Structure formats: C-alpha cells, structure tokens
Amino acid sequence: xxxxxxxxxxxxxxxKAEHAASSSRDLMAEAVLACLADAGLADxxxxxxxxxxxxxxxxxxxxxxxxxxxxxIGMIPKPNMxxxxxxxxxxxxxxxxxxxxxxxxxxxxLVYGVEKNGRGLSSRSANQLFALSADAEWEMMIGxxxxxxxxxxxxxxxxxxxxxxxxxxxxxxxxxxxxxYNPLAQKPMQITIDDVLGSMPIAEPYKLLDCSLLSDGAAxxxxxxxxxxxxxxxxxxxxxxxxxxxxxCGSDTMRLGDRYPHISxxxxxxxAARQAYAMAGIREPRREIDVAExxxxxxGVEIQAVEDLGFVAEGxxxxxxxxxxxxxxxxxxVNTSGGLMGRGAPVGATGILQAIEIAQQxxxxxxxxxxxxxxxxxxxxxxxxxxxxxVVNIFERGD
Amino acid sequence: xxxxxxxxxxxxxxxKAEHAASSSRDLMAEAVLACLADAGLADxxxxxxxxxxxxxxxxxxxxxxxxxxxxxIGMIPKPNMxxxxxxxxxxxxxxxxxxxxxxxxxxxxLVYGVEKNGRGLSSRSANQLFALSADAEWEMMIGxxxxxxxxxxxxxxxxxxxxxxxxxxxxxxxxxxxxxYNPLAQKPMQITIDDVLGSMPIAEPYKLLDCSLLSDGAAxxxxxxxxxxxxxxxxxxxxxxxxxxxxxCGSDTMRLGDRYPHISxxxxxxxAARQAYAMAGIREPRREIDVAExxxxxxGVEIQAVEDLGFVAEGxxxxxxxxxxxxxxxxxxVNTSGGLMGRGAPVGATGILQAIEIAQQxxxxxxxxxxxxxxxxxxxxxxxxxxxxxVVNIFERGD
Numbered sequence: 001x002x003x004x005x006x007x008x009x010x011x012x013x014x015x016k017a018e019h020a021a022s023s024s025r026d027l028m029a030e031a032v033l034a035c036l037a038d039a040g041l042a043d044x045x046x047x048x049x050x051x052x053x054x055x056x057x058x059x060x061x062x063x064x065x066x067x068x069x070x071x072x073i074g075m076i077p078k079p080n081m082x083x084x085x086x087x088x089x090x091x092x093x094x095x096x097x098x099x100x101x102x103x104x105x106x107x108x109x110l111v112y113g114v115e116k117n118g119r120g121l122s123s124r125s126a127n128q129l130f131a132l133s134a135d136a137e138w139e140m141m142i143g144x145x146x147x148x149x150x151x152x153x154x155x156x157x158x159x160x161x162x163x164x165x166x167x168x169x170x171x172x173x174x175x176x177x178x179x180x181y182n183p184l185a186q187k188p189m190q191i192t193i194d195d196v197l198g199s200m201p202i203a204e205p206y207k208l209l210d211c212s213l214l215s216d217g218a219a220x221x222x223x224x225x226x227x228x229x230x231x232x233x234x235x236x237x238x239x240x241x242x243x244x245x246x247x248x249c250g251s252d253t254m255r256l257g258d259r260y261p262h263i264s265x266x267x268x269x270x271x272a273a274r275q276a277y278a279m280a281g282i283r284e285p286r287r288e289i290d291v292a293e294x295x296x297x298x299x300g301v302e303i304q305a306v307e308d309l310g311f312v313a314e315g316x317x318x319x320x321x322x323x324x325x326x327x328x329x330x331x332x333x334v335n336t337s338g339g340l341m342g343r344g345a346p347v348g349a350t351g352i353l354q355a356i357e358i359a360q361q362x363x364x365x366x367x368x369x370x371x372x373x374x375x376x377x378x379x380x381x382x383x384x385x386x387x388x389x390x391v392v393n394i395f396e397r398g399d
Numbered sequence: 400x401x402x403x404x405x406x407x408x409x410x411x412x413x414x415k416a417e418h419a420a421s422s423s424r425d426l427m428a429e430a431v432l433a434c435l436a437d438a439g440l441a442d443x444x445x446x447x448x449x450x451x452x453x454x455x456x457x458x459x460x461x462x463x464x465x466x467x468x469x470x471x472i473g474m475i476p477k478p479n480m481x482x483x484x485x486x487x488x489x490x491x492x493x494x495x496x497x498x499x500x501x502x503x504x505x506x507x508x509l510v511y512g513v514e515k516n517g518r519g520l521s522s523r524s525a526n527q528l529f530a531l532s533a534d535a536e537w538e539m540m541i542g543x544x545x546x547x548x549x550x551x552x553x554x555x556x557x558x559x560x561x562x563x564x565x566x567x568x569x570x571x572x573x574x575x576x577x578x579x580y581n582p583l584a585q586k587p588m589q590i591t592i593d594d595v596l597g598s599m600p601i602a603e604p605y606k607l608l609d610c611s612l613l614s615d616g617a618a619x620x621x622x623x624x625x626x627x628x629x630x631x632x633x634x635x636x637x638x639x640x641x642x643x644x645x646x647x648c649g650s651d652t653m654r655l656g657d658r659y660p661h662i663s664x665x666x667x668x669x670x671a672a673r674q675a676y677a678m679a680g681i682r683e684p685r686r687e688i689d690v691a692e693x694x695x696x697x698x699g700v701e702i703q704a705v706e707d708l709g710f711v712a713e714g715x716x717x718x719x720x721x722x723x724x725x726x727x728x729x730x731x732x733v734n735t736s737g738g739l740m741g742r743g744a745p746v747g748a749t750g751i752l753q754a755i756e757i758a759q760q761x762x763x764x765x766x767x768x769x770x771x772x773x774x775x776x777x778x779x780x781x782x783x784x785x786x787x788x789x790v791v792n793i794f795e796r797g798d
Contacts, residue, residue: 023536064483064653066788067787068787076666077650081648085463085479085480085481099502099504103498103499104501130462132456133462249478249480250477251466251469251475253475267475275478385466389469
C-alpha cells in the first residue's frame with residue numbers, strides 16, 4: 001500500500017449558534033478561503049477532486065447541495081461527490097478521500113463540509129428532524145427520539161457498572177472548559193458539576209448541560225499525497241507532516257431494541273476502532289494515542305466511547321473520567337477543542353473539525369493552554385444517530 | 400495500479416411506476432436476494448463493505464436511510480457510507496466502491512441503491528421536489544424548473560446545429576421499443592415518431608413522450624477484486640470476467656445562465672468522458688465502445704450525450720440518431736435496456752441499473768432480441784440535474 005495521505009492544509013469558520021447573515025454557500029467559501037491561506041495557495045486550480053459533506057436535505061431548501069457548493073468554491077469542472085452518514089458524515093468524507101487518493105484516482109482532494117443546524121431551526125423543527133435520525137417507521141410511533149435512546153443507553157450503563165451522574169457531569173464541565181481555549185468554539189463555559197446536576201432534566205439521567213449544541217459552521221481539509229503537498233503548499237513544508245494513517249468504520253442496527261447483547265455500549269464503535277487499530281498497528285490504544293476528539297453528543301457518550309475505543313476496560317469509563325484521565329492534565333486528553341458540547345456541532349463539518357483539532361495538536365499549533373505537549377498520534381471518533389454508523393480515523397505526526 | 404475490480408454479481412427488482420406494497424427496505428432486500436442468487440452466495444457474510452445510493456431525504460420520512468438499509472440487508476457491523484450526487488448517485492456509488500477496492504481498504508463491496516420516486520409522489524410534490532434540483536436560491540424565484548432548462552438547452556442545440564424534433568423523437572421511439580425486450584422495464588411502448596410529435600407539449604420543444612419516467616425500484620452490484628470473486632462466487636467462475644475498467648467525473652455550474660461558452664451541450668459530461676477514456680486508454684470511442692447506457696432524462700439529452708461522449712462530432716448527434724447509428728441494428732447500440740424513458744428511473748438505482756445492463760451485455764446474457772453480438776466494452780453515462788455532476792464508467796470483458 002502507498003504511504004498514507006497527508007493533511008496539506010485546513011480551514012474553518014467560527015462555530016456559532018447562528019451565522020444569521022451567512023448562507024451555507026457563504027460559510028463554505030469562508031472556510032475554503034481560510035484553507036487556501038493555510039496552504040499558501042492562491043486558488044484551488046491545482047486541487048483535483050472535491051468531496052462534499054452535509055447531513056440532510058431536510059435542513060436545506062436545495063437538493064444536490066454538494067453541486068452548489070462545488071460551484072461556489074470554484075471547483076468546476078472537477079469531480080465531486082457527496083458523502084453522508086448522519087453525524088459521521090464528515091469523518092466518512094475524509095475516509096472516502098483517503099480511498100480516492102490511495103486508489104490512485106487523484107493526488108489531492110478537498111473535503112469540505114457545512115451545516116446550518118443552529119438557531120435558524122426552530123426547536124420544534126429540530127426535534128422533528130432529529131427524530132428522523134432514529135428508525136422512523138418503527139420508533140417514531142412510540143414517541144422515540146434520539147435523546148431518549150441515549151438516556152436509556154446511559155441508564156443501562158449506570159445499572160451495569162455503577163457509573164454515576166457526577167461522572168458524566170465531569171465531561172460536561174471539562175469539555176466546556178476546554179472550549180474556552182479554542183477561538184472558534186461556540187459556547188465556552190466555566191461551570192461546576194453542581195451546575196450540571198442542577199440543570200433542567202431533559203431525558204433522565206441527562207440534564208440540559210449534559211447535551212451538546214446545535215450549530216452553524218463550515219470546515220475543510222485539503223488531503224493529498226505527501227509529494228503533492230510538498231510541491232504545492234509552501235506552508236506544508238514548514239510543518240511536521242501529519243499523515244491520515246488509518247480509518248475504520250462499523251455499523252449497528254437503527255433500532256435500539258434490536259441491539260445485543262446489551263445497550264450500554266456501542267458495537268459499531270468497537271468495530272470501527274478494531275479496524276483502525278489494525279490498520280495503524282496499534283495494540284495499546286491508551287498508551288499509543290496521545291490526543292483524541294470523541295463524539296460527545298451527550299456527556300455520557302464520551303464515557304461509553306473511552307471504553308469502546310479501548311482506552312479503559314468496559315465499565316471503567318466513569319471512574320477514569322472522574323479521576324481526570326482525559327482532562328488536559330491527564331495522560332490522554334480528549335476533546336481538547338471543546339467537543340460537541342463546547343466547540344459545537346455543525347453536523348456536516350463536525351468530523352472535519354475534529355480532524356482539524358487533531359492536526360493542530362500534532363503540528364503543535366493549538367493554543368498553548370490546550371496543546372498536548374509532544375502529541376504524535378491522534379484519533380477522531382464520530383457516529384450517526386445512536387451509532388448506527390461509527391467512524392474512527394487516526395492521524396500521525398511523521399517526523 | 401491494481402487490476403480493475405470485477406462485477407461479481409448483480410440484482411434488481413422490476414422497475415415500476417409504483418411498488419405500492421413494498422417499502423424502500425422491501426425493494427432493497429428483494430434486489431439483494433436476487434444478487435445473492437446471481438452470485439451463488441447463501442448470504443452476505445463474506446462481503447466486506449456496503450455503499451448506499453439514494454437521491455434525497457426529501458423523498459423519505461427518514462434521515463440516514465443508508466443505515467436503515469444496511470441493517471435491513473444484514474450488513475451489520477460492516478462499514479457503510481451513502482453516496483449522493485443527484486441522478487448520478489448510483490454511478491458515483493460505483494465509483495466510490497472502485498476507489499475503496501483499489502485503495503486496498505476492502506476486497507469486496509456491495510453497492511446498493513433504491514428510490515421510491517414513482518406514483519407515490521403526487522405530480523405536484525414531484526415538480527416541487529425536482530425543482531430543488533436546480534439552483535433553489537437563484538432559479539426557483541424565476542419559476543425555473545428542470546424541464547424548462549433542458550428545453551432551453553435543446554432549443555440552443557437546434558438553433559446551433561439544425562437538430563430536428565424528429566431526431567429526438569427517434570430516441571423516444573427507439574428506447575421505448577428496446578424496453579420491450581427487457582423483462583424488468585417499466586414502460587415498453589410501440590410508438591411512432593408522429594405519436595411523439597403529436598403528444599402534449601410540456602416545455603417546447605419537448606412533448607410528453609420526450610420525457611422519461613418517475614419510478615420505484617432497487618438494484619445492487621457486488622464489486623470485488625477478481626481473486627475475491629473467484630474464491631467466493633461460483634457463478635462468477637462460469638462467466639467471462641467483466642472489469643470495472645475506468646471511471647470519470649466532471650462538474651458544471653448549477654445555474655444554466657452561468658454556463659459558457661454555450662448551453663447546447665454538457666461540459667461536465669465531456670470532462671467525465673475525457674477522464675474515463677484516458678484511464679481506459681480509449682482514443683476512438685465510437686469504434687472502441689460496443690454498447691452504452693446514456694442518461695436519456697429527455698429524448699434530446701441522448702443526442703447531446705453522443706456528442707459529448709465523442710461518439711460523433713458536436714452538432715452531428717441528431718443526424719446520426721435519425722440514421723439509426725445507435726439503434727439495436729446500428730454500429731453502437733445505446734440504451735438497449737430501454738433507458739430512463741422505457742426501463743424507468745428509480746434515481747438511486749438508475750446508475751446501478753445501467754451498469755447491470757452493460758454487465759449483462761458483456762456476459763452475453765441479455766435477451767437475444769436486445770443482445771449486442773460480441774460486445775466487449777460498455778459505457779454508462781449519468782448526470783445530476785442538468786449535469787452539474789456527470790459520471791462516465793467503463794466496463795470491459797476480460798477473456
């Protein structure tokens with residue numbers, strides 16, 4: 001197999017509850033211009049392919065929005081395709097670009113994603129639309145929604161392993177704190193565990209402050225062979241190379257009730273991690289990974305993730321989180337960006353934003369207050385719905 | 400580069416105006432069961448990845464439908480992603496699978512697509528939804544729809560090259576005639592050029608019988624390395640191998656008014672063909688291609704396509720079509736399946752159905768009345784909207 005592709009350059013808009021004056025096109029253009037500046041490129045003329053990432057047509061009065069964005073950013077007449085897999089959309093788009101480059105189809109691909117999911121959606125619309133991310137034929141009729149299923153999974157985790165509300169409140173506090181060191185973050189907050197425990201119940205055990213954000217934002221990554229990046233991007237030559245070393249993808253049933261043997265953890269995530277670790281040659285993830293962006297759609301999901309990713313044994317996530325293992329001062333800092341809870345979650349851009357955070361960490365360019373010293377290998381974890389699709393991507397610093 | 404992937408097996412449902420009793424899940428399962436029978440496989444356990452193809456969330460009360468279908472057909476916990484690019488969706492999904500296999504990420508991938516676009520959509524909904532396939536922000540406010548833009552392009556073609564209404568009526572007659580030899584086809588018809596010319600005007604120069612169909616249907620292709628197919632699929636070993644030899648993809652502006660130098664032809668299609676021919680080593684497409692499925696969303700589009708694909712010089716398409724060059728008795732039969740006009744167009748499945756027709760032609764397994772004798776190389780042509788994205792895939796018989 002060829003040497004892995006590199007991250008040649010990155011760009012993103014600030015993540016906000018609302019970019020009221022900007023359309024999806026505007027946001028995408030802003031992120032691409034930031035990426036060109038980061039690459040030291042004047043335009044996209046040398047870039048060979050575009051891969052578009054956004055979640056759902058339901059959020060847009062536009063079909064084939066990918067073609068509109070491709071036109072907006074000046075990529076015509078080059079190849080374009082849209083990738084979608086719910087919350088995993090951005091990470092899947094990177095995975096697809098990995099394959100395009102490794103197959104020899106191209107030497108460079110721009111992966112670009114956007115969503116306007118924030119305040120522009122009424123909360124009624126948001127609930128209705130996100131309900132469609134569960135199994136609409138079998139679960140909507142029982143009033144099943146997303147938050148309820150996540151809550152049921154966390155209840156199962158608490159029952160099986162003694163995980164405490166204070167454990168996942170720790171995630172809610174820490175990720176919002178981390179966001180205060182990220183200039184692009186939507187909602188940095190300095191809060192306490194008592195603030196989380198005392199916030200309004202949404203679907204118990206989850207309270208308001210256990211929930212992540214709805215956001216507007218865009219992000220892109222220029223992925224390329226190392227030769228291409230070295231030839232075209234002046235800035236790339238000044239940084240240590242960061243390789244997109246491995247990718248894994250797993251899937252699970254849409255219906256929570258179809259899952260086995262239990263619902264406390266994510267089968268799809270374990271499968272994605274297994275594949276990615278095999279590809280990267282990782283045997284002890286806790287020791288061999290230095291920094292990770294985890295899909296904290298709800299605070300407890302991070303606890304489930306650190307188990308499914310093999311950072312701790314099953315059932316040990318809550319205690320490890322509360323002991324600070326994954327804080328900025330811990331041995332494996334996670335969600336240094338602020339995660340979905342603090343940085344925000346413009347869905348089509350989320351997986352790309354995670355990879356950008358890892359790139360900045362491996363380049364050593366993150367704000368010093370959130371920089372993980374000497375980070376050499378990072379991981380991103382995303383999923384669709386309640387992890388009907390899960391993607392784990394791994395990045396490595398090469399020098 | 401590795402040897403090209405092969406088509407290990409294929410499966411499809413009949414294409415109908417309505418599969419009233421079948422959901423998208425049901426149709427997808429039916430197509431996959433047909434594919435397993437074709438492969439000689441008992442189940443999908445050996446298949447490594449799934450790639451889902453459907454057009455728009457607007458047609459479904461379900462987000463991340465790909466994950467639902469992946470569950471339905473029993474592919475959990477394997478990798479899954481959805482590919483979308485309007486009408487080019489199915490061909491893009493095959494292109495993505497090509498890259499997954501050629502990159503070494505897997506040795507086998509099931510590409511499966513479905514749409515329920517037929518009578519279940521009211522004609523009002525269909526018009527509203529398809530209008531979203533144009534540039535919704537800039538074209539809907541001027542009453543711009545799809546059919547109107549296609550009609551304007553054909554008017555430009557007529558003005559520039561003297562193309563006649565009888566030329567594209569020939570396409571409408573021939574493709575519906577070809578459909579009568581395809582047992583899966585939605586609407587075989589024995590009509591005359593006068594029938595077409597006398598049918599109700601829709602958007603001049605296009606009349607009712609110049610338009611293609613809205614359809615329900617599903618299709619899938621098992622793509623694999625030749626080694627994998629030989630090891631797993633008994634039926635594959637009894638057929639000449641058919642390779643997915645080359646793929647090209649081009650793009651164009653969403654807005655018709657932004658196009659240059661003229662609107663009589665498809666820039667994206669020329670770019671896709673250029674890439675695919677370069678990859679396949681084709682210099683004289685008219686001579687080197689034996690059979691082709693072209694995207695006849697309106698009858699005149701086929702005339703534009705034979706020019707953009709280099710089968711004839713620009714402006715010569717109408718005369719060549721009327722002379723019968725692309726009929727079953729011609730030197731390069733096209734739309735032997737009946738095309739979008741006769742076989743039908745369940746959007747997410749259309750590009751896959753085209754590739755199935757080419758596979759059957761290259762295997763020599765098409766109905767004798769539509770079989771192209773000795774066909775060794777075939778092409779599929781699809782596009783999104785008015786060709787904002789265009790994909791050309793090329794298949795070759797290997798023995």
